[in-house]
Amino acid sequence: MAGYKPLRRLEIIISILQQQPGISKALILDRLRNRYDNITSERTLERDFKALNDEFGIDVKYSKEVNGYSLDTENQERVQSLLKFIELIHIGELFKEGLDDFDLLKDKIELEDSSKFKGIAHLKDILLAIKKNRQIQFTHENYWKETEKEYIISPLLLKEYLNRWYVVGVPLGGDEIRTFGIDRMKNFKIGKVSKVKKKNYEKQLDQFVNIIGLNYTAHPKVEKITLKVYSKQIKYLSSLPLHHSQKIKIDEGAEYGLVTYHLIPNYEFEIEILKMNSMVEVLEPAWFRDRIKNMIASMLSNY
Structure with a gap:
């Protein structure tokens, strides 16, 4: 599969499957047409399912029980990688169009340090x-x-x-x-x-x-990390997960929820926790809770 439009359609299909696991083929086609103005045939949709599996290693599973389709939950890392790739293509298309009128574009988009x-x-x-x-x-x-x-x-x-x-x-x-x-x-x-x-x-x-980031030698094994996170911060984690293993459990109207990760805790992960400031508390494992506590104490000693 090549080209911007087919990749954009795959992005939409993934979004639909994430929003409603078990959705029927007919309803996927209806969503593509009515919500995204993307008229697609059933045959093209089947080719898209095949492309997700063959080219990107993302399996779309069919369930006879619900007569619908869902993303394989074991493919989350691949899904996030593909979405990141498509995001870069979106940016590339934007700036490609901007070459026609760079002065107009630079006044509307501010980039970070080059x-x-x-x-x-x-x-x-x-x-x-x-x-x-x-x-x-x-x-x-x-x-x-x-x-x-x-x-x-x-x-x-x-x-x-x-x-x-x-x-x-x-x-x-x-x-x-x-x-x-x-x-x-x-x-x-x-x-x-x-x-x-x-x-x-x-x-x-x-x-x-x-891992998060680059260092996978900081700890000898994957750990289950449980965080207590206040509800306002959970909204940010929901929209931009720290890691593909992230799971959020929060009751409606609750002041805080529990967020769990299965990963190798490294320096990059520690920094992400510290960036959340007082909106987060490490609950377990105990050794990692103590590590973050000691980092905070060391920081405080500088002031």
């Missing part, structure tokens, strides 16, 4: 290297150590986090994957054909599913 886009020119070459199974070579700056180092890696994956792009790969002579921010790269070039096989590193790459 430093976030530093290194983005390397994306195309990195993706090409991944497709062609080629090494890449670059100088990388370590902000924490304040050092620069030359690297040759076999790139396996491009990853976006907080509007910054990273390449995940295996350094020459190593057997563990590492993550490099492309905004800290210079002297970039594509190198020789790589002997690294991605299939040998799938187990390591799969760990990204269990």
Whole structure:
């Protein structure tokens, strides 16, 4: 499947299935036509279901009991990845149109600091290297150590986090994957054909599913984290989940609810909790509650 319009239709279909699991094919077509002004045939809808499964690994399941269709609940990570991809395409279409009248566009859209886009020119070459199974070579700056180092890696994956792009790969002579921010790269070039096989590193790459952000070595296993979150903050978590495993339980009119996650608790997750300030309390596990408590106490000692 290629093109903006088919992807936009897939986005709408996913939204319909999320809003009403078990919905019939006839009702999906009706929603597409009447709510989204998207006239689609039954045959096209069946091809869209097939495209979701074949091209994006998202299974649309049919239930005889309700005579309807639902998204496979085990596909949430893939669903979120596809929606993020389509979101980037939306932005690309917007700015493509803006090229016709840039002065008009810049007065209506305000972007954040352009430093976030530093290194983005390397994306195309990195993706090409991944497709062609080629090494890449670059100088990388370590902000924490304040050092620069030359690297040759076999790139396996491009990853976006907080509007910054990273390449995940295996350094020459190593057997563990590492993550490099492309905004800290210079002297970039594509190198020789790589002997690294991605299939040998799938187990390591799969760990990204269990985390927020980039660091999956901060804790040895996935934990169930339970938070007490006040109702106003829950609205924000509902609209923008921190992780695909997020589950919210709140009674109507209640002052607070319970939010659970199954993930590897890392620094990025801790920061997300701290960003919610007094609107959240860690309930369990006890060791993680104590960790957040100690972080807050350490912060307070600075004042």
